[in-house]
Structure formats: structure tokens, C-alpha cells
Amino acid sequence: MGKEECKTMLDALNKVTACYRHLVIALGSTSDSQNLREELKKTRKKAQELAVANRTKLTTLLKDKSISKDDRVEYERLWVLFSSSMELLEVDMKRSLELGQDFPLKVPTRHLIQTGMTGATTTVAARAMSVQNMKYDADANIDTADLKDLETEIVQVGQMREEMEMKVQVAPWAVEAKQEAGAELKSTVSVGNSSVGVISICEEEPKDGEEGESGIMKIFAGIIFAVVLLIAGILGYLVINLS
Amino acid sequence: MTIRNVHDCGQRHRPRVACLKKVEALVLEMQDPTSGVKSQTQRLVITTIPHALTGEDVVAWIAKRFNVDAAEGCAIGTMMVAFGYIYPLRDHKRLILKSDASLYRFQTPYFWPAQQWPVEDTDYAIYLAKRNIRKNGVLELHEQEQYNNLHKWLNHKWDFIVMQAKEQYRAGKERKKPDRVVFDCQERAYWVVHRPPPGSVSAMDLGLLRLIDPNQEESETSDYFRRIIIFTEQCIMRPRVKSSVSLGANPWLTDDPAYWDLNSLTIDNPTRMRVERWTFSFGELLSDPRGRDGFRLFLKKEFSSENLAFWEACEAVKWGTASTIHEKAQQIYKTFLARGAPRWINIDGKTMEVTVRGLKHPHRYVLDAAQTHIYMLMKKDKYGRYLKSPVYMDYQRRATDPEAHNFTETQLAQNAKNRRPSLSPIILRQQEEEQQAKLEASGPVDLTQVMSKLDKRNMLKEGQK
Numbered sequence: 001m002g003k004e005e006c007k008t009m010l011d012a013l014n015k016v017t018a019c020y021r022h023l024v025i026a027l028g029s030t031s032d033s034q035n036l037r038e039e040l041k042k043t044r045k046k047a048q049e050l051a052v053a054n055r056t057k058l059t060t061l062l063k064d065k066s067i068s069k070d071d072r073v074e075y076e077r078l079w080v081l082f083s084s085s086m087e088l089l090e091v092d093m094k095r096s097l098e099l100g101q102d103f104p105l106k107v108p109t110r111h112l113i114q115t116g117m118t119g120a121t122t123t124v125a126a127r128a129m130s131v132q133n134m135k136y137d138a139d140a141n142i143d144t145a146d147l148k149d150l151e152t153e154i155v156q157v158g159q160m161r162e163e164m165e166m167k168v169q170v171a172p173w174a175v176e177a178k179q180e181a182g183a184e185l186k187s188t189v190s191v192g193n194s195s196v197g198v199i200s201i202c203e204e205e206p207k208d209g210e211e212g213e214s215g216i217m218k219i220f221a222g223i224i225f226a227v228v229l230l231i232a233g234i235l236g237y238l239v240i241n242l243s
Numbered sequence: 244m245t246i247r248n249v250h251d252c253g254q255r256h257r258p259r260v261a262c263l264k265k266v267e268a269l270v271l272e273m274q275d276p277t278s279g280v281k282s283q284t285q286r287l288v289i290t291t292i293p294h295a296l297t298g299e300d301v302v303a304w305i306a307k308r309f310n311v312d313a314a315e316g317c318a319i320g321t322m323m324v325a326f327g328y329i330y331p332l333r334d335h336k337r338l339i340l341k342s343d344a345s346l347y348r349f350q351t352p353y354f355w356p357a358q359q360w361p362v363e364d365t366d367y368a369i370y371l372a373k374r375n376i377r378k379n380g381v382l383e384l385h386e387q388e389q390y391n392n393l394h395k396w397l398n399h400k401w402d403f404i405v406m407q408a409k410e411q412y413r414a415g416k417e418r419k420k421p422d423r424v425v426f427d428c429q430e431r432a433y434w435v436v437h438r439p440p441p442g443s444v445s446a447m448d449l450g451l452l453r454l455i456d457p458n459q460e461e462s463e464t465s466d467y468f469r470r471i472i473i474f475t476e477q478c479i480m481r482p483r484v485k486s487s488v489s490l491g492a493n494p495w496l497t498d499d500p501a502y503w504d505l506n507s508l509t510i511d512n513p514t515r516m517r518v519e520r521w522t523f524s525f526g527e528l529l530s531d532p533r534g535r536d537g538f539r540l541f542l543k544k545e546f547s548s549e550n551l552a553f554w555e556a557c558e559a560v561k562w563g564t565a566s567t568i569h570e571k572a573q574q575i576y577k578t579f580l581a582r583g584a585p586r587w588i589n590i591d592g593k594t595m596e597v598t599v600r601g602l603k604h605p606h607r608y609v610l611d612a613a614q615t616h617i618y619m620l621m622k623k624d625k626y627g628r629y630l631k632s633p634v635y636m637d638y639q640r641r642a643t644d645p646e647a648h649n650f651t652e653t654q655l656a657q658n659a660k661n662r663r664p665s666l667s668p669i670i671l672r673q674q675e676e677e678q679q680a681k682l683e684a685s686g687p688v689d690l691t692q693v694m695s696k697l698d699k700r701n702m703l704k705e706g707q708k
Contacts, residue, residue, distance in 0.1 A: 011406070018410035022418075025429075028295065028352035031422070077402065084365070084403040099352055111274035114282055114294035115351045116425040123417035162579065177401035181394045184372045184405045185380050 002061055006078050009057065010085070013050040013132075015027075017085050017092075019128030020047060022121065024096045028103040029115040037105070039125035040096060041146050046129060048091055048153065054082050055164065062168055073175075080175045083164060090157050097150050105143045194239045263326065263356060270349065274302065280304045285332060285346055290421045295332065295346045302342040317342050324691055325446035327356050330432030348425075362437045365400060368393040370434055372408030377427075385440050442498070442659035455514050460575035465640050488516065491645030498658035503665065505645055508532050508675075515642040519671070522630060525622040529554075541634040542625065550625070553579045557614040559608055572605035580613070590616050592634040 020043045026036055060151060061067070061075050126134050139145070273279045285295040298320070306316035320340035323329050324347070331337070332346040338349070369388045375382060382390060394401060415423060439445040461467055491514075494502045505514055513533050521528040522539075528534040535551070542548040553575070560571045579588050580598065590598075594612050601609040629635055650658065 002244045014403075015410050015414075017568050018407060018414045022426075023412065025351055025426070026276055026352045030521050033414050044364065062333050072547040080399055081403045082405070084400050085407075088365075088407070091360075095353065103352065111271065111276070111279075113270070113349050113352060114293045115429065116294040117351070118293060119419040119424045120423040124414055127414055127417050173399050177398050181391065181401075182375065182380060184408050187333075211505050231534075 001059070003074060003078075006054070006057055006061070006075075009050065009054050010078060011083055013047065013054055013085050016043060016047045016128050017089050017142060019043060019124050019223070020089065021092055022124045023128075024092045024099070026117060026121050027096060027099040028113055029117050031115075031119060031121060032103065032105065032112050033120070034105060034138070034140065034142055035134075035136055036121055036141045037100070038136055038144060039121060039134065041138070041149070042134075043125060043128045044093065044150070044153065048157070049084060051089070051157070051160070055139070055160065058082055059168060061163075062170070062175040068116050070173050072116075074173060076170045077175050077178070079168065080172045083161070083172065084165075085156070088162055090154070090161065093150065093154050097147060097154060100143060100147055100150070106141065252706055266323055266326060266328055267355065269308075270323070272308070281344075290424065292421045292425060295348055296329070298343055298347060301329070301347065313342065322446070325436075327433060327436035327446075328355065330428070330435075334430065335432060336435055336443060338436065338443070338446070350426070351429055354429055356436065359448070362648060364393060364397060365404065367434065367438055368397055368400075368404045369408045369651045370430060372404055376408065376412050377590050383440070389438065423552065432693075441524045442662050446488050486490060487597075489645060489647050492648030493648070497650055498662050499648065499650070499656060500665070501645070505643065507552045509678075512643050513638065515644055518638050521635075525618075525626045526560060528626070528629075537638055538625075538629055541629045541632050544634070545625070545628075547625065549579065549588050550621050552586060553588050554614060554621070556619055557610045560588065560610060561587075565607070567686050568607055569605055571643075572609060573612065574601055588613075588617060589620075616618075 020040070023040050027040075058075065058079055060209060062072075062079065066088060067075070086118065094113065122134050126132065263395060267307075280296050280302050282294045282296055285292045301320050302313055302316045303663075305311075305319050306313050309316070309319070311319075319336075319341055320329070320342075324331065324340050325338045327338075328350055329340070329347045331339075331341075335347075352400070371386055371393065374386065375390070397404065415426060418426070419700055426677055436445070437447060490500050491505060492499045497562065504510070506517070510533065515531070518530065521531065521534045535555075539548060539551055539588060542551050556575050556579070558570070560568055560575070563571060576584075578586050580595065580602075581587075586651060592612050594616050598613045599608060
């Protein structure tokens with residue numbers, strides 16, 4: 001059905017936007033490198049492909065006058081999701097242009113900001129591109145060469161957004177969200193992997209409270225302790241009875 | 244789609260923010276591996292993170308670079324921290340540079356305060372949602388309030404915000420542990436600068452908007468010099484009297500609400516400056532509600548309180564809503580102006596004639612002539628007597644002299660924590676109206692009523708006889 005396809009495509013666009021933001025945040029810092037610039041380029045291209053696909057799909061769906069009212073409300077909601085994603089993407093692209101211009105990689109007298117981030121962003125980019133490993137095959141001066149492409153792409157995205165706002169008559173403030181406050185807590189409880197409450201951020205988080213995943217561990221530990229006490233009590237009783 | 248404010252009006256050009264470009268150049272200088280600031284590693288429980296700076300190193304570097312003393316270097320460093328170029332690793336809510344061994348780190352360029360990238364509420368909502376996930380629903384008080392507020396106002400985008408928050412959270416988990424820690428610190432520091440928790444002073448209070456870009460180079464034409472000359476002439480013309488009277492603890496610096504309490508409308512003992520102000524002119528006395536209360540008390544003793552009541556009723560007509568003018572004017576006529584009215588005021592025949600004629604078609608300023616007459620009457624006669632009366636002498640005696648503050652550092656921090664918003668103006672207005680109603684209900688003491696009561700009593704006595 002059209003709705004399901006739309007939703008999966010929107011999810012993909014959402015994922016790529018989030019990863020792109022993570023990559024742009026690393027620009028100019030010590031984790032910046034030629035690889036990062038290439039990752040940015042690839043992620044951007046993917047985002048644009050997804051954006052165009054989403055747009056064509058949604059415009060055809062919304063232009064269709066024969067859909068029911070509920071369907072129309074749903075499509076308007078998806079449209080608001082799409083346009084908010086595009087907005088974030090456009091801002092991030094403009095910022096990456098500015099940061100890319102301010103922090104060229106080949107100039108030896110211009111130093112990258114020592115932010116404490118030293119790792120690579122390969123995994124984030126791999127997540128964005130939905131591949132297992134990233135392959136790097138660009139030239140050595142991608143940081144300057146890419147900027148012109150970036151400028152044209154920003155213009156394209158700007159034009160696309162203007163077109164969207166003109167052609168599709170959707171009032172974004174009339175859309176009602178399906179999620180209520182606190183909805184983000186519901187499906188992310190399982191995402192804890194290594195943070196079992198031992199490591200804390202910046203050494204003052206222990207006062208603020210432990211990680212959520214350790215709450216479950218605490219209950220578990222409490223149950224085991226109670227069981228052990230019970231067994232100890234029973235054994236003691238038996239010992240007293242026998243002697 | 245974000246509804247953008249079309250009238251940008253040079254939003255980007257704000258007074259204090261011209262310094263951002265200079266601070267950025269300074270931060271870049273600090274990165275030099277040979278001549279920049281020395282960096283150390285921060286040791287957490289298991290991970291170590293490089294590129295941490297100590298406060299004293301930063302202060303020493305700044306002092307050497309600009310050839311200033313350590314206190315000035317500390318001030319410049321605090322400015323950098325307040326703008327968000329460097330953030331503290333401990334005590335992250337207090338944006339100051341301490342010149343001891345406390346650790347700081349540089350902020351990534353994406354999170355630098357830049358003039359042309361406005362701080363979006365959507366981004367803040369996404370950040371709060373991510374924090375909600377991380378803290379498993381336990382946000383700080385001000386964060387929770389902001390979250391609820393944003394949920395209400397950005398409701399149409401809320402699905403997007405939740406989806407994006409989850410995706411950003413998962414994408415963040417893809418990085419290695421030390422980088423994750425650094426990223427969380429960076430984001431938190433960014434939002435401490437741009438959405439400060441209550442009780443902290445924000446460097447982002449940017450003041451009034453400007454219409455020109457302070458960073459732009461201006462060509463020195465004759466028009467430029469003409470403007471500079473006008474500006475300096477105006478500066479010279481301004482009065483430069485500085486007052487050394489103590490007004491009490493400055494509430495903006497010490498977070499102490501005593502100043503507001505001392506100068507409120509319902510206080511019993513007004514401050515000396517306020518009491519003295521009533522002697523400047525009759526207008527000053529009438530414009531201060533507390534002054535009017537005192538004057539009303541005095542007039543009550545002299546049995547001429549109807550004058551002030553009439554004046555206040557005329558003010559109510561002038562400043563009230565248009566729909567109530569007719570009703571109020573009729574009420575005033577019945578109470579003050581008609582023959583045999585309970586609180587009859589003493590105005591001359593001509594003014595009375597003009598007023599009564601005007602009341603046939605009442606408008607906002609119909610009672611202006613009568614009001615002016617009564618005002619001049621009170622000013623010439625009663626005002627002088629009031630200033631010599633025991634009522635006023637009593638005020639002068641009871642007037643308070645507020646002292647300057649002597650709070651310690653800890654007390655100041657405590658005051659900052661206890662900052663709460665004052666009563667809403669709606670509640671204050673309701674209290675005012677209740678007081679007024681009480682005043683009217685307690686009944687005016689006017690001669691005609693008193694005389695009529697005395698008459699009735701006499702008649703009863705005679706009747707009994």
C-alpha cells in the first residue's frame with residue numbers, strides 16, 4: 001500500500017538526516033579527515049535521492065483527489081514529517097559548507113579544534129548508507145573540490161523546498177501528532193549495550209542517577225538476594241532441627 | 244515547515260556579538276601544538292579522553308598573549324566560557340573560568356555561537372527527547388517544563404521530533420565510547436549556553452536589535468563623521484549626576500527580592516526616597532498609589548475625602564473601557580454632582596452647568612473641567628496642609644532606609660537557587676479590585692450622612708420624650 005512504502009522511505013530519510021547531523025558535528029574537530037569529507041558527500045547524495053523519491057511519492061498521493069478524509073490526514077502528517085526532515089537537512093548542508101570553507105584540511109598552519117573526539121565516524125556513515133563497511137575512493141583534495149558541488153546541491157534543495165511549499169497545499173500547524181509526550185521512552189529500553197551504570201559521563205552524573213538499564217539489573221539483583229536469603233533461612237532451620 | 248519571522252530586521256546584527264569573530268580567531272590560535280594551550284588527558288572510570296585543559300593554563304596563556312594581568316585574563320576566559328567556546332567538565336552549569344586545576348575542553352565548531360544560525364526550538368525539542376531517553380524519563384525541573392511547553396507548541400512536528408531523537412540516539416551509539424562521552428558533554432554544554440537553567444546569567448541575552456552589521460567595514464565619508472559628531476554631542480549633553488543614595492541590595496546582581504517588596508504598592512512603611520518624592524509636587528503624590536492612600540487618610544480626618552474620591556472616579560472614566568463610560572458617568576453624577584447627593588463636591592456654578600450639560604452625551608473627557616477644578620482645589624489648599632500634618636510626619640518617621648547588601652558567596656548562590664517568578668499581574672489586579680471594593684463597602688464618611696444620623700437620633704430622642 002502507498003502508506004507503508006511512504007513510511008519506510010520516510011524512516012530511511014530520517015535515518016540519513018540523523019547520521020548526516022552527526023557527521024557535520026564532527027567537522028572542524030580533531031576527528032575531521034578526508035574520510036569524513038567523503039562520508040559527508042556520500043551521505044548527502046543518498047539523502048538527496050531519498051528526498052526526491054519521497055517527494056514524488058507524496059505529491060502524487062496528495063494530488064489524488066479521490067482519497068478518503070482519514071487517508072488525507074495521514075498523508076498530511078507524513079508530509080509534515082518530510083518537510084521537517086528537509087528543513088534540517090538544508091540547514092545542516094549550509095552549515096557543512098560554511099565549516100568546510102573555514103576548516104580546509106590541507107593548510108598546515110590552520111589547526112583543527114581539539115575537541116577530545118579522536119575516533120573515526122566510519123560506523124555512523126555505514127549506518128547512513130546501510131552498508132557493512134565503507135569504501136573510500138576519493139582524491140586527496142576532496143575537501144576543496146567537494147565544496148562547489150555542495151553549493152549547487154544546496155541551491156537545488158532550496159528550490160525543491162520552495163516548489164514543495166508552493167505546489168502542495170498543506171497547513172502544517174493543523175496536523176496533529178500521533179505520539180504523545182514521552183513516546184520516545186517506549187521502544188528504546190532494549191538499546192542499552194555497554195552502559196550498565198558503571199561508566200558515568202564527566203564524573204558528576206553519578207549524582208544525577210544511573211542509566212535506565214541498570215534499574216532492571218537492580219531489581220534482578222534484589223530478587224536473587226531474596227532467594228539466597230530464603231535458602232539460607234531454610235538451611236539454618238534444617239540445621240537447628242537436625243541438631 | 245517552520246513559520247519564519249519575515250521581519251528579520253537585522254536580527255543577525257546584535258550589539259555584543261561583534262566580538263564573536265575575534266573570539267573565534269583566539270580559539271584557533273589556542274590550538275597551535277607549539278604555541279597554544281597545553282592539553283592533558285581526562286581520566287574517567289575506564290576511559291581516558293584527551294584534549295582537556297586546566298583553568299590556570301588557559302588564564303596564563305591569555306595573560307601572556309594579551310600582556311595583561313591574571314585577573315583580566317580570567318575575565319576574558321570567563322567570557323569565552325560564557326559564550327560557549329570552552330566548556331567546563333565539572334560543574335557544567337556555572338559558566339565561569341576558574342583559574343585552578345579544574346578541567347575544560349574546546350567546543351566543536353558546529354556548536355559555536357554564530358550570528359547567522361539562530362538557535363531553533365525544534366533542535367532543543369530533539370535534544371530534550373534524547374535526554375529523556377538517556378535519563379529514562381527523569382529530566383530536571385526546568386527541562387521538564389520546557390519539554391511540556393514545546394510539546395504543546397510544536398505539537399504538529401512532534402512525530403518528527405520523536406523519530407529524529409530516536410535515530411540520532413541510535414546513530415550516536417555507533418561511535419566509540421570516549422567519543423560518545425565527548426559528544427554528550429558537547430551537546431549538553433551547547434544547550435546550557437543557549438537555554439540556561441533558571442538562576443544563571445546568560446551571555447546570550449543580546450539586548451536590542453541593531454539595524455547594521457557591526458563587523459562590516461564602514462567607509463569614512465562625510466556622512467560617517469557627521470553621525471559620529473552628533474553622537475558625541477548627545478553624549479556630552481546627557482546629565483552625568485551619579486547618586487550615592489543606597490537603594491538596598493540590587494536585585495539583578497544579588498537575586499534578592501527585598502527591593503521589590505520594599506517598593507510594592509501595599510507596604511506599610513515606604514522607603515525614605517519614596518516618602519520624600521511626595522513632597523516634589525502634587526502630581527507625584529497622586530501618581531503613587533501609596534501616596535494617595537496616605538492623602539486619603541488625611542482627608543478623611545478633615546471630612547473632605549469626597550474630593551479625592553471624585554478625582555479617582557474621573558480617572559477611572561478617562562482610562563476605562565469605552566463601554567463603561569456611560570454607566571460610570573451616571574454613577575458619578577448620582578454620587579457627587581446631583582443636588583442633595585451623598586458626597587456632594589464643591590465646584591462653582593459655571594463648571595457645574597458645563598458638566599451637567601455634557602453628561603447628557605457623555606464621553607471620555609466629559610468630567611475634565613470638574614476634575615481640573617477639584618485637582619487645583621486639593622493642590623492649593625489640602626496639599627500644603629497635608630505635608631505639615633501629623634499623618635505625613637508619621638510616614639516620615641516610619642520611613643525605612645534600605646542598606647546595601649553584604650551577602651557572602653554561598654548566600655548569593657542560595658539566592659540564585661531560590662529565584663521564583665513573582666505574582667502574576669492578573670492576581671495583582673484582582674487583589675487591587677478587592678481592596679477597592681472593600682474601601683467602597685466600608686462606606687465613606689461624609690457630612691450629610693453623619694448629619695442625617697444625628698438628626699434621626701435627635702428625632703428619636705424627642706419622640707421618646
